[in-house]
Every structure is written in structure tokens, then in C-alpha cells.
Amino acid sequence: MTAISYVALxxxxxxFAVPAAAQGPVAxxxxxxxxxxxxxxxxxxxxxxxxRLAPQDSIVLGYMKSCVREKISxxxxxxxVDKSDVQSGQVERSxxxxxxxxxxxxxxxxxxxxxxxxxxxxxxxxxxKPQFTLYGASPIVEMKGGGTLIIERLDAAGDRQVVKIxxxxxxxxxxxxxxxxxxxxxVYRIIVGTxxxxxxxxxxxxxxxxxxxxxxxxxxxxx
Numbered sequence: 001m002t003a004i005s006y007v008a009l010x011x012x013x014x015x016f017a018v019p020a021a022a023q024g025p026v027a028x029x030x031x032x033x034x035x036x037x038x039x040x041x042x043x044x045x046x047x048x049x050x051x052r053l054a055p056q057d058s059i060v061l062g063y064m065k066s067c068v069r070e071k072i073s074x075x076x077x078x079x080x081v082d083k084s085d086v087q088s089g090q091v092e093r094s095x096x097x098x099x100x101x102x103x104x105x106x107x108x109x110x111x112x113x114x115x116x117x118x119x120x121x122x123x124x125x126x127x128x129k130p131q132f133t134l135y136g137a138s139p140i141v142e143m144k145g146g147g148t149l150i151i152e153r154l155d156a157a158g159d160r161q162v163v164k165i166x167x168x169x170x171x172x173x174x175x176x177x178x179x180x181x182x183x184x185x186x187v188y189r190i191i192v193g194t195x196x197x198x199x200x201x202x203x204x205x206x207x208x209x210x211x212x213x214x215x216x217x218x219x220x221x222x223x
Contacts, residue, residue: 026063027063034056053076072086072092073091097202109197134202137201141219144220184201
């Protein structure tokens with residue numbers, strides 16, 4: 001997907017309405033500089049949240065359903081459902097590749113995957129249909145409460161990685177930290193205890209610190 005970027009300097013006092021039905025986190029904090037924002041890396045923000053930035057501070061928000069990514073410098077931010085309203089600040093906004101709304105992996109999805117994936121040693125032919133797609137080859141994995149998981153390739157042999165995630169927040173493991181990456185175009189499964197999920201890495205995915213909303217895996221409580 002080709003990103004479409006633009007820069008807008010926003011002043012004015014237009015009112016910004018957030019639908020009352022909007023609930024739960026809509027965006028993740030990908031980067032933050034300074035201390036005025038009141039949020040940190042990998043924090044989730046709900047629609048309607050107001051963030052006030054000092055002129056020298058900035059924040060990067062990744063919207064998980066619209067795949068909009070914003071770098072905002074200074075001003076007052078009201079988090080929306082698909083993008084932010086920014087007053088008296090500067091925003092650079094782009095649309096990035098992400099599998100909108102599918103980053104959160106649940107027990108129900110694991111049950112579906114259990115019916116797709118054969119037991120035994122990969123490769124599995126034909127590879128099962130992926131439940132979602134990653135658009136970055138270096139995943140950032142978040143698992144509530146921490147723990148150990150396995151990521152292994154299904155359509156080819158030999159690519160199997162064991163990941164240990166610390167219990168303390170943000171309870172994440174970023175493949176980019178160690179210069180690691182999965183194979184672009186590969187089909188993989190995540191195994192956590194008795195649960196498993198199937199995903200594909202987009203053929204055009206690149207390694208490293210690509211936008212978080214395109215490479216994020218959130219594992220919900222699997223107990």
C-alpha cells in the first residue's frame with residue numbers, strides 16, 4: 001500500500017464531536033517526546049481523549065481501524081475514531097498498510113485456528129488460510145501478563161522462534177529491537193499454551209521499525 005502524506009497547520013476553534021457509541025481504544029502511541037502528553041510508548045487511547053502538547057513536544061499516534069498514522073507537534077489533540085482533531089499544532093498524517101481492527105487476538109480466534117491447522121511438524125501443505133496479515137516483517141507482540149510463545153512458519157520448514165515476554169507493562173517483545181524479522185510472504189502460526197493463531201506476512205513487508213499498526217500483534221487473555 002502506498003502511503004499518502006500531507007502536512008497541515010491547524011488553528012481555529014472548530015468544535016470536534018466524538019460519537020457517543022465509540023468505546024475502547026482506537027489508537028496506540030507509537031512514539032512520544034517530552035513529558036507534556038501524559039501518555040507513553042504503546043499506551044492505548046480512547047476516542048474523546050484530550051492530549052495537550054507543549055510546543056517543543058511531539059507524539060505519533062497509529063489508528064487501529066483506519067490505519068491512519070499521525071505525527072503531531074504541539075497543540076491540543078482530541079482523539080477521534082479514525083483520526084485526531086488538532087488545534088494550534090502541526091500534524092503530518094499518512095495512511096499506512098494495516099489489517100484494520102484485527103490486531104487483537106482472542107480465544108475465539110484461537111478456536112477457529114485450531115480447526116484450520118493440522119498437528120505435526122511444518123511444512124503443512126497446503127498452508128491454512130491466514131486469519132490476518134502483518135505488513136511489517138518485524139512484529140511487535142504484546143501479551144497481557146507476559147509469558148512464552150512460539151512463532152513458527154507453516155508453509156516452509158526451519159523458521160521457528162521462541163519469544164519470552166516480560167510480565168511488567170507494556171509486556172511487549174519487539175523483533176526490531178534485536179534486528180530480527182520473519183520472512184515476507186510466509187504463513188506463520190503463534191502458539192501460546194494450547195492456543196494458536198494463523199497469520200501471513202505480506203509479500204512486500206520490510207524488516208525493522210515500520211509503523212507499529214502494521215506489525216502489531218495483541219494477545220488478549222488466553223486463560
